């Protein structure tokens with residue numbers, strides 16, 4: 001079978017084993033498996049979200065296609081993010097918008113630049129569309145070496161991705177750094193703010209100051225509907241219009257759109273949950289710091305990166321040991337600068353207890 005050339009260079013983006021499958025393997029109930037591997041929102045009650053979906057269902061007629069202009073939801077999003085309606089584009093998750101960026105801006109041989117270690121979908125998507133991905137390393141402390149980055153950019157660079165807070169390192173880049181970069185490059189800059197609800201500031205409004213900026217947001221993290229798939233791109237009208245031409249018509253289901261609307265109407269509740277996640281992140285951080293043999297990195301996201309320092313113990317061994325106890329975490333050791341690193345989603349306190357005692361056992365501390 002002759003697949004596209006771009007595909008042959010791509011390692012499959014594989015998540016961990018599913019919760020259901022692991023539960024079956026271990027003879028546990030699905031709800032006993034702790035999903036700390038995908039940075040989902042574990043604080044919003046499932047029933048509360050289901051109720052919002054039921055409300056949304058009452059407002060839509062699933063026999064009909066969604067509004068081709070997505071007017072109602074774009075208006076509400078514009079208000080929420082403090083931008084104009086024409087500056088908002090929606091997608092089936094931020095992933096679909098990343099793919100849309102490749103579809104609209106990457107031609108065969110074009111280059112994208114990523115600041116690594118970072119979210120792998122940027123490179124995968126560009127390569128699928130015939131592009132090349134140049135990786136510029138972050139510094140050891142995960143900050144951006146702007147001079148080095150600018151040196152690596154060339155006339156074939158079409159898109160630069162900056163993830164902030166960065167997945168999987170958890171740090172947020174400063175406003176001055178981001179502005180210095182955007183102001184000094186000619187290409188499109190994508191600022192991925194998937195985790196910004198958990199950080200101190202968002203730079204989304206910079207779309208009003210620069211004509212080459214696209215900001216990505218998602219409802220999978222702060223808003224808690226990863227399974228429904230809903231993401232947002234914010235940019236100037238020209239870029240939004242280009243991308244609307246490149247995306248599938250009716251790309252987001254009307255149920256996802258109306259659930260997003262309902263969630264925006266309940267922002268107060270969600271903001272409380274986000275604060276709870278931020279508080280619990282600090283609790284988890286403290287507890288992880290107490291464990292011997294781990295280096296713990298601070299985080300502005302809903303996950304924490306840790307490095308296994310205990311001699312003779314590999315992150316993959318720790319991951320496997322946790323998995324046997326029904327706890328899923330993500331091994332990020334294959335990424336540059338992240339040898340022996342695991343990424344762990346911030347979770348409610350009863351899960352934190354189980355996690356930390358399993359970690360101590362795995363590390364023999």
Ligand SMILES: Cc1ncc(COP(=O)(O)O)c(C=O)c1O
Nearest residue numbers: 093094095119167194218220231
């Ligand atoms: C940095 C980053 N961007 C984008 C996404 C994709 O988000 P979505 O679920 O909206 O497709 C993720 C998902 O984990 C992510 O970590």
